[in-house]
Amino acid sequence: AQTVTQSQPEMSVQEAETVTLSCTYDTSESNYYLFWYKQPPSRQMILVIRQEAYKQQNATENRFSVNFQKAAKSFSLKISDSQLGDTAMYFCACRSYNNNDMRFGAGTRLTVKP
Amino acid sequence: DSGVTQTPKHLITATGQRVTLRCSPRSGDLSVYWYQQSLDQGLQFLIQYYNGEERAKGNILERFSAQQFPDLHSELNLSSLELGDSALYFCASSYGDPQDTQYFGPGTRLTVL
Numbered sequence: 001a002q003t004v005t006q007s008q009p010e011m012s013v014q015e016a017e018t019v020t021l022s023c024t025y026d027t028s029e030s031n032y033y034l035f036w037y038k039q040p041p042s043r044q045m046i047l048v049i050r051q052e053a054y055k056q057q058n059a060t061e062n063r064f065s066v067n068f069q070k071a072a073k074s075f076s077l078k079i080s081d082s083q084l085g086d087t088a089m090y091f092c093a094c095r096s097y098n099n100n101d102m103r104f105g106a107g108t109r110l111t112v113k114p
Numbered sequence: 115d116s117g118v119t120q121t122p123k124h125l126i127t128a129t130g131q132r133v134t135l136r137c138s139p140r141s142g143d144l145s146v147y148w149y150q151q152s153l154d155q156g157l158q159f160l161i162q163y164y165n166g167e168e169r170a171k172g173n174i175l176e177r178f179s180a181q182q183f184p185d186l187h188s189e190l191n192l193s194s195l196e197l198g199d200s201a202l203y204f205c206a207s208s209y210g211d212p213q214d215t216q217y218f219g220p221g222t223r224l225t226v227l
Contacts, residue, residue, distance in 0.1 A: 033213065044116075045204060045218035052213070091157060097212045100147070100170040104157040 002027040002094040006105035013082045014113050020067075021077045021108045023092030031097035034068065034075045039107070040088040048090070051075065082112045117141065118207050118219035126225045132193040135222045139186055139207030145169070146188040147208075147216055148180055152201035163188055164210050195226045 003026045013019035025034065036048040051059045051068050058066050063083075067076045075094075079086055089109050095102040117140035127133055139146050148160040150173075159172035163182035174180075177195075182188040192199060202221045208214035 035215075037218075042220075043202060043223075044220050045206075046116075047215055047217065050215055095212075100145075100162045100212065101159050101172050102147075102216065103159070106156050 001099075001101060002029070002032070002096060002103040004092050004094050004103050004105040006090075006092055006108050008108045009106070010109045010111070012111040012113055013079075015082055015084060017082055018078060018080045019082055019110065021079075021090050021092075021110065023075045023077070023105055025073050025075060025092070025094045025103075027073075027094060027096060029096035029098065033095050033097070034066075035093040035095070035102075036064070036066070036075075036077045037091045037093060037104075038086075038088045039091065040085075045091075049077065079110075084112050084114060086110065087112045116217040116219065118205060118217055120203075120205050120219040120222050122222060123220065124223045124225075126227065127195060128227055129195055129197060131195050131226075132191065133195065133224065135190040135192070135203055135205075135224075137188045137190070137205030137207075137219060139188070139205075140217055143207035143209055143217075144186065145208045145210040145214075146182055146186070147206040148174075148188070148190050149204040149206065149218075150201045151204060151221070152198075155201075157204075160190070192224070197226050200224055200226045 092105040119138045160174040162170040205219045206216040
């Protein structure tokens with residue numbers, strides 16, 4: 001089974017600045033998927049970005065991008081031009097191709113300050 | 115709005131009781147997943163159903179069971195409830211292939227007193 005570690009319980013950033021959230025994972029699978037989900041105070045889980053492990057190119061979604069380092073098993077999330085609405089818990093997750101058991105990290109609480 | 119619906123939004127009950135949580139997947143999705151989010155255990159995968167059949171099992175207690183009906187909605191049954199079962203229970207859905215993204219519902223907040 002996969003394990004996911006998020007070593008930053010809390011982070012803060014000034015509005016319009018850039019912030020990077022860290023995530024490391026461990027899996028014995030060769031085919032897997034990585035995700036970042038956002039959970040705002042409403043508690044809704046919202047997909048931010050996903051990355052297929054077989055793709056070398058880092059995924060991007062508007063202001064959100066990842067730095068995927070497969071050999072190091074690292075999957076960090078960069079948020080550019082931070083907005084107040086980005087304030088939320090961010091969860092990193094890993095799911096293998098053969099097993100739909102998606103494992104989540106403990107989360108990073110991000111606060112964007114005006 | 116993800117298109118996944120869950121009812122009820124909140125549920126308050128007593129220890130030893132049984133409750134049923136309901137989930138309707140996004141239109142066209144065949145798979146339903148159940149997750150538990152608690153303060154001490156974080157987000158944990160419980161179980162997955164695909165087109166009516168159980169496909170994957172995670173850290174689901176024997177007191178918990180689930181099923182998916184022909185119309186693809188799913189129910190999670192929690193019995194002999196304990197204080198530690200208080201949590202946010204999420205349902206997610208996807209088409210069903212391994213590469214498909216899971217979209218989460220708004221969750222059901224269960225409080226066991």
